[in-house]
Amino acid sequence: MQIIHISAECFPIAKVGGLADVVGALPKYQEASGVSSSVVMPFYDNKFTQSNNKKLKTITKGIVSLGNQNFDYVILKLNKNVLGFDVHLIKIDGLTDKENVYGYPNDVERFVAFQKVACDYILLVKNKPNVVHCHDHHTGFIPFFMGHGFKYSLLKNIPSVLTIHNAQYQGDFEYDKMHYLANFNIENAGLIDWYGRINPLATAIKCAWKITTVSPNYLNELQEIANGLEGLLRNEKEKSLGILNGVDTGVWNPKTDFMLVSNFDLRSVNKGRKGNKEALCKKFGLDESLPLVAFIGRFVYEKGSDLLADAVYNVLEVQKQKVNILVLGSGNPETEKELNDLKEKIPTNFNTYIGYSEELSHVIYGGADFLLMPSRVEPCGLNQMYAMRYGMIPIVSNVGGLSDTVIDIDNGEDGYGIVINDINVHEISFAIQRAVDVYANATFFKAKRKQLMKIENSWNKSAKEYLKMYESIIKLSKK
Ligand code: ADP
Secondary structure (H helix, E strand, C coil): CEEEEECCCECCCECCCHHHHHHHHHHHHHHHCCCEEEEEEECCCCHHHHHCHHHEEEEEEEEEEECCEEEEEEEEEECHHHHCCEEEEEEECCCCCCCCCCCCCCHHHHHHHHHHHHHHHHHHCCCCCCEEEEECHHHCCHHHHHHHEHHHHHHCCCCEEEEECCCCCCCCECHHHHHHCCCECHHHHHHHEECCEECHHHHHHHHCCEEEECCHHHHHHHHHCCCCCHHHHHHCHHHEEECCCCECCCCCCCCCCCCCCCCCCCCCHHHHHHHHHHHHHHHHCCCCCCCEEEEEEEECHHHCHHHHHHHHHHHHHHCCCCCEEEEEEEECHHHHHHHHHHHHHCCCCEEEEECCCHHHHHHHHHHCCEEEECCCCCCCCCHHHHHHHCCCEEEEECCHHHHHHCCECCCCCCCCEEEECCCCHHHHHHHHHHHHHHHHCHHHHHHHHHHHHCCCCEHHHHHHHHHHHHHHHHHHHHC
């Protein structure tokens, strides 16, 4: 079986969030289980491509048009021996040759052109894939182009899958850019429309042969709230399925993780985590004897990051809880400013690193005692799974994949996390108080740590579920 994944992100080439982790891991696990799997993604002019420049081989060149504008492109191949699967990088002059993944005024042009070239590439390959697996709205037109684009009629019978990593972002735009799309029979224009706008996520939900979400609970939630797509998702429920993400245990292994200050396994967890905690406390001026609660993530409303500053103030200044809090993240400028200001106001027991640091995130997973995730929306959430694998207790809201992966510590022997049912400053502060109490009982706390590390959240299980799903649509394509 041969699968082509198409995505805007793939770790370690380009990462903004969990999408990159998934697309950097799943193909590796698929290759290991005998499924031939590769990735097609935009080229970015970033650290990874600069340092691997010599390993990139030109496969083909061409021209892609958006209306009457033409852009030269090159497709570069990164050989399997680098990441464990082949990657094809689409470099379109003036469009995808930028440093960052998102955030440019011409993102619509960048990703529409990328999707057209991705389809050109599939047309070109001799051995056609059995399934084209698209990820999020940046690849949402591909199932439509394959099914209805005049140029791509040869791809009509290849099954396509859309995985929704986050339905908040849909990539919708006005009709004045419709002429950018690959030509199609105008009778099918309804497929690209959602309430008077062109919406690539809605397009893929309508056109892909299968829809998956990154956790079973998120699929249920999307039937009720999906940023305007709930009705459509209810309509397409029959072809939808929730498959929980996994942990790439090659990257996330506390015994071999080269980003940790102190490596450890189940037997040496107490000593190892102490080493990482000491390093963190030293770097951020925190008191090692107190429990350390950390947040890692994008500062967006969905992550509950707007509540962090008030919660930190309430916990440390009003309630005077004996705890350290460390925040790693970036995003909303207001949140960044609030947290920076708070650092001045509370010089001890609180610190923040505003920015993105893969390395620091690993040391936090390996050394901080509790991970705080007060998310309002969390399609799967990888942070809590990384935390658990490293023996860090998750404090999470009761939404999306967090509900699928965390059992409250008061819920019998199987429990290991702290679940927050309502997301507000009061409840977050109460959850931190519960964490402080758990920490105070050292024997119990250490036993829970070990329990967490034994939980199996690897990709092996999820990769099998994807395989079953692929087999079901390949069968359909042969009917
Ligand atoms: P999302 O994709 O919504 O951002 P996920 O939980 O699926 O959330 O994945 C987040 C990933 O991004 C994790 O690997 C997390 O460690 C990482 N991450 C998020 N923010 C930062 C940051 N500021 N520095 C380092 N890693 C980060």
